[in-house]
Amino acid sequence: xxxxxxxxxxxxxxxxxxxxxxxxxxxxxxxxxxxxxxxxxxxxxxxxxxxxxxxxxxxxxxxxxxxxxxxxxxxxxxxxxxxxxxxxxxxxxxxxxxxxxxxxxxxxxxxxxxxxxxxxxxxxxxxxxxxxxxxxxxxxxxxxxxxxxxxxxxxxxxxxxxxxxxxxxxxxxxxxxxxxxxxxxxxxxxxxxxxxxxxxxxx
Amino acid sequence: xxxxxxxxxxxxxxxxxxxxxxxxxxxxxxxxxxxxxxxxxxxxxxxxxxxxxxxxxxxxxxxxxxxxxxxxxxxxxxxxxxxxxxxxxxxxxxxxxxxxxxxxxxxxxxxxxxxxxxxxxxxxxxxxxxxxxxxxxxxxxxxxxxxxxxxxxxxxxxxxxxxxxxxxxxxxxxxxxxxxxxxxxxxxxxxxxxxxxxxxxxx
Amino acid sequence: xxxxxxxxxxxxxxxxxxxxxxxxxxxxxxxxxxxxxxxxxxxxxxxxxxxxxxxxxxxxxxxxxxxxxxxxxxxxxxxxxxxxxxxxxxxxxxxxxxxxxxxxxxxxxxxxxxxxxxxxxxxxxxxxxxxxxxxxxxxxxxxxxxxxxxxxxxxxxxxxxxxxxxxxxxxxxxxxxxxxxxxxxxxxxxxxxxxxxxxxxxx
Numbered sequence: 001x002x003x004x005x006x007x008x009x010x011x012x013x014x015x016x017x018x019x020x021x022x023x024x025x026x027x028x029x030x031x032x033x034x035x036x037x038x039x040x041x042x043x044x045x046x047x048x049x050x051x052x053x054x055x056x057x058x059x060x061x062x063x064x065x066x067x068x069x070x071x072x073x074x075x076x077x078x079x080x081x082x083x084x085x086x087x088x089x090x091x092x093x094x095x096x097x098x099x100x101x102x103x104x105x106x107x108x109x110x111x112x113x114x115x116x117x118x119x120x121x122x123x124x125x126x127x128x129x130x131x132x133x134x135x136x137x138x139x140x141x142x143x144x145x146x147x148x149x150x151x152x153x154x155x156x157x158x159x160x161x162x163x164x165x166x167x168x169x170x171x172x173x174x175x176x177x178x179x180x181x182x183x184x185x186x187x188x189x190x191x192x193x194x195x196x197x198x199x200x201x202x203x
Numbered sequence: 204x205x206x207x208x209x210x211x212x213x214x215x216x217x218x219x220x221x222x223x224x225x226x227x228x229x230x231x232x233x234x235x236x237x238x239x240x241x242x243x244x245x246x247x248x249x250x251x252x253x254x255x256x257x258x259x260x261x262x263x264x265x266x267x268x269x270x271x272x273x274x275x276x277x278x279x280x281x282x283x284x285x286x287x288x289x290x291x292x293x294x295x296x297x298x299x300x301x302x303x304x305x306x307x308x309x310x311x312x313x314x315x316x317x318x319x320x321x322x323x324x325x326x327x328x329x330x331x332x333x334x335x336x337x338x339x340x341x342x343x344x345x346x347x348x349x350x351x352x353x354x355x356x357x358x359x360x361x362x363x364x365x366x367x368x369x370x371x372x373x374x375x376x377x378x379x380x381x382x383x384x385x386x387x388x389x390x391x392x393x394x395x396x397x398x399x400x401x402x403x404x405x406x
Numbered sequence: 407x408x409x410x411x412x413x414x415x416x417x418x419x420x421x422x423x424x425x426x427x428x429x430x431x432x433x434x435x436x437x438x439x440x441x442x443x444x445x446x447x448x449x450x451x452x453x454x455x456x457x458x459x460x461x462x463x464x465x466x467x468x469x470x471x472x473x474x475x476x477x478x479x480x481x482x483x484x485x486x487x488x489x490x491x492x493x494x495x496x497x498x499x500x501x502x503x504x505x506x507x508x509x510x511x512x513x514x515x516x517x518x519x520x521x522x523x524x525x526x527x528x529x530x531x532x533x534x535x536x537x538x539x540x541x542x543x544x545x546x547x548x549x550x551x552x553x554x555x556x557x558x559x560x561x562x563x564x565x566x567x568x569x570x571x572x573x574x575x576x577x578x579x580x581x582x583x584x585x586x587x588x589x590x591x592x593x594x595x596x597x598x599x600x601x602x603x604x605x606x607x608x609x
Contacts, residue, residue: 022347028398030354031347045253050451052460054255059311059320076401117465131542136334138343140544144428144437151436195434198482225550231601233557234550248456257458262523279604339537341546 003099008067010096013089014040015068016082018133019075025137029076035133036072040064042129047104047121051111094185097126098178101153105160105177119157126153148188148195156181206302211270213299216292217243218271219285221336222278228340232279238336239275243267245332250307250324254314297388300329301381304356308363308380322360329356351391351398359384409505414473416502419495420446421474422488424539425481431543435482441539442478446470448535453510453527457517500591503532504584507559511566511583525563532559554594554601562587 018039022032038045041058048056058064075082082089104125108118127143127150134141143149160177164170187193221242225235241248244261251259261267278285285292307328311321330346330353337344346352363380367373390396424445428438444451447464454462464470481488488495510531514524533549533556540547549555562583569579593599 023401025343026402027343027347028349029401030398031344032401034347034353049252049455050462050465052255052458052462055314055316056253056255059253059314059316059324062317062319065319065323111461111465113461113465114468116468116471120471121465135338135541136344136347138341138544140431140433141437141542144433144440144542146434150440195436198429198435198438199432226604228546229605230546230550231552232604233601234547235604237550237556252455255458258517258519259456259458262456262517262519262527265520265522268522268526338541339547339550341544 006095006099008064009092010099011040011064011067012071013092013096014129015071016075016089017093017130019072019079020082021133021137021139023076023079027137032076033069033072035136036075037065037068038136039129039133040068042132043100043125043127044103044129046128046132047107047125050121050124051107051113053107090189094182095178097149097153097185098156098181100126101156101181102160102174102177105157115157115161119154119161122157123150123153126150146194148185148193151195152181152184152188155184209298209302211267212295213302214243214267214270215274216295216299217332218274219278219292220296220333222275222282223285224336224340224342226279226282230340235279236272236275238339239278240268240271241339242332242336243271245335246303246328246330247306247332249331249335250310250328253324253327254310254316256310293392297385298381300352300356300388301359301384303329304359304384305363305377305380308360318360318364322357322364325360326353326356329353349397351388351396354398355384355387355391358387412501412505414470415498416505417446417470417473418477419498419502420535421477422481422495423499423536425478425485426488427539427543427545429482429485433543438482439475439478441542442481443471443474444542445535445539446474448538449506449531449533450509450535452534452538453513453531456527456530457513457519459513496595500588501584503555503559503591504562504587506532507562507587508566508580508583511563521563521567525560525567528563529556529559532556552600554599555591557601558587558590558594561590 015036018036019032021039022035025031027035041064045056045058048054101122104122105118107125108121113121130143130149131141156177159180160173163173163176218239221239222235224242225238228234230238244267248259248261251257304325307325308321310328311324316324333346333352334344359380362383363376366376366379421442424442425438427445428441431437433441447470451462451464454460507528510528511524513531514527519527536549536555537547565586566579566583569582570576
């Protein structure tokens, strides 16, 4: 139940980020809806395709389609008021990527893949909705350029696999990994931490 | 047999639209062929991947590959004469999206998905070839910006599910849905109907 | 064993081409890594998805992930020295597309697809990593514009299917096809052969 609520909050946060990018590109209502949808479900869809889960998850989750449609309508109407909830949105988004990373890791484990591939699938789940969003909007994906997003997911995955070496409850390992992702991301944004610049050093 | 002919006409119309966009970008012959191909089969391919149909349909349909190759060659040669068949092309294209929407809906029903997801798959089948075409050509997909294309497919899908509530022949429901899509699209283009503008109202 | 070494060399060459395109776009370390990865495995991934092989190959090949990571790090450090190995890189890349074309053809045959579809899958395996790389970097794919790359793969596939009509060893057919691809590509680059220009003739 707790996970379910996080999943909904994460979906809403992801959909809103899609709406904002799409409106910035002046897309029409249908375009905005599609971008919001792929931002919210794209990462999980790519993960399901790569593993071979059929059909992909969202085809059996009409509730999430409904949530996304309502989110899109409300966001379009209240787009000017969004700035007042900017911090909540950032928090939902961050909790969302924490949760989605763990969902991806679990799906990888179910498919009996190695830890490193599970971490890759977790990162894909959390990050590739945004990648597809940016490609559809004709932008180089933002996580390839400046956001530290993905690195944080990888770290979270590593923390999870370290913790499950010990005789502790799996839920605790989950929680520690999600907490790592949330804290690292907040610190990264707060202190403007980014990946090391490879261009100055190589020129 | 009737469906088969529509399918071929639709494929030709879609392939031609691919050739035109690709030539506008000055791609070479191979690029033009690939763009024509993905425009024609991209929507059905994405649908098959999402549902988990293996292999994707076109891998067992060499006839359509042949039709697309011939269409590409003829279109490149007669590109200047295309304007004389513009209306026929628009008609084929419109009949094509009507048919493809219904094909997508049927595949969704076969996979026992809910009506709303069947409509989503129908719309994907009809519209995402064009989306992939535009992405490969480095453009924001035209159906996200101004074409009313997708909305018409969704309407057609809704009409279909309304009709099959009644004790009527499935073929009639199909025909009514396809007719709805064709008529709505022609009206939309004729009277320049577009989706409501969300930007003026929100600024 | 021989194939295995070629596979590794091809992966390295593909990954380096990804790094170079990504660095040209000033992506951060994570972006460079992802672009290198999709360039190296993207073609095979798309092929596996289309055929319905689950999970896609790289999820069970952590060795290649490691090779790509090491390649990325070394390429970033020694990017200025790369020009001294430009010819070796071109050779690895060319041998790689020869091998990958044949791998794709074989996977198609295993899935009992027709020769023309096997050739299509071979070409996708060899070429679509670069297509996805260019799309993620917001460029029209280079093989749609000027490289003769794909045409050479198609020719190699045709050579293979001609040879296996005769009572000869399959390995010989493979070798002849790969040799065709390598020689044709070297000749094409050396003599600046490109596809016939369709624009002058049609204007």
